[in-house]
Amino acid sequence: MERRIQLTVNGRERTITTDPRRRLLDVLREDLGLIGAKEGCGEGECGACSVILNGLLVNSCLVPIGQADGSVINTIEGMANGEELHPIQQAFLDYGAVQCGYCTPGMILAADHLLEERSHPTAEEIKEGLSGNLCRCTGYQKIIQAIQAVSREEE
């Protein structure tokens, strides 16, 4: 059984017809070609599939597309402005906060969501804000430094 689902993804309206039980992650990657969100664990533990859904940070592997009908979604593909990187993306490069890169889209969206709620988070608040995102390469310190740098720039 299929249903018509309407989404606004990175500011663009999209309509798809699909099974409402499919995961938002699969619709983004397979139907819309947005492969920035990654599947890591597939059970909400790693955060590699994080996207922003109606202003909330979510694991797109745990969201049935039927529950996303009518929603506004931001993914990593919507962060840069043309060739110009988003300040968080630039800071991740500047501070070496990216190694293999698999966790990076989710990390950047979690960071963006955190800075949206709190423009000057403490190191502890950054850790809490990223607590749903695993990184197996960087040891997190450089990611925290990158986010602190963005928050300083905003002063």
Add this chain to the structure above:
Amino acid sequence: MYYQPHYLQEALQLLHSQEMLLLAGGSDLYPRFKGYLTDAGKLLDLSCIQELQKIEETKEALSIGSMVTHQILQREKRVSSSFPSLSQAASLIGSPQIRSRGTMGGNLANASPAADLPPILMALEAKIEVASLKESKIMLLEDLFKGPGETALARDEIILRALLPPPKEGTFIIFHKIGRRKALSISVLNMALLAEISSGCLKKLRIVVGSAAPTPLRIHLAEELGEGEEFTPLLVEELAHLVSKEIRPIDDLRASARYRRSVAQELVKISLFSLLGGADHGEKDSADC
């Protein structure tokens, strides 16, 4: 099949007529089906029913709709001002991503022995309203849990809301969670404790331990031992010892049963000793309880 009713009556009607799995926030259901809810048979999605998302305050109780998420429990003023320990327990669940989707009703109906909300809600003496097409009824939350993943809910019943009576003056409520790490950890042990103390006497005591038995476990013997007694360090030691004896933990991949018993004992001590320091004990000499 996938049904997404907007009205409770419609949901109850659907559930009455056929076997269906309830979908709340999805944070437990997707892992259970390895990401394929297409394998889950008929699904009844409760996410569009406004009535289940409401928080309402009356004189008798704070009513929390079953589809209220952990993030809302954590941040909503009407919850955190009257029941800060409930907000704290919600804040310790999963991660920001899980808390923005997972719901209170899902956490209860899933009936995990290690869930974080049942112990605190039971210590707060929560009741739940449960409805089927035929009737709605109010029951004590502690009567919901029957075993790991098993509840007293009939096939056609939905949890509508939890009802929390306002705490009496002189009541202290404490929640502790012990996990392998801070975020995304399933509790090795959790404990909620309610103590009403007046003039050095322990008037009322509720101790509920999670991840220590097939269901969240209220320690009745400890409550009977403590209530009406003078609140002293000796009593705290006795209560802590009794709780560690009464729980029925198992060895599993997260911890050994022995460790859980010793953690339970320490958590009772930490909780109650913190109250011995801060509570109003009235006269310095022994209280007349």
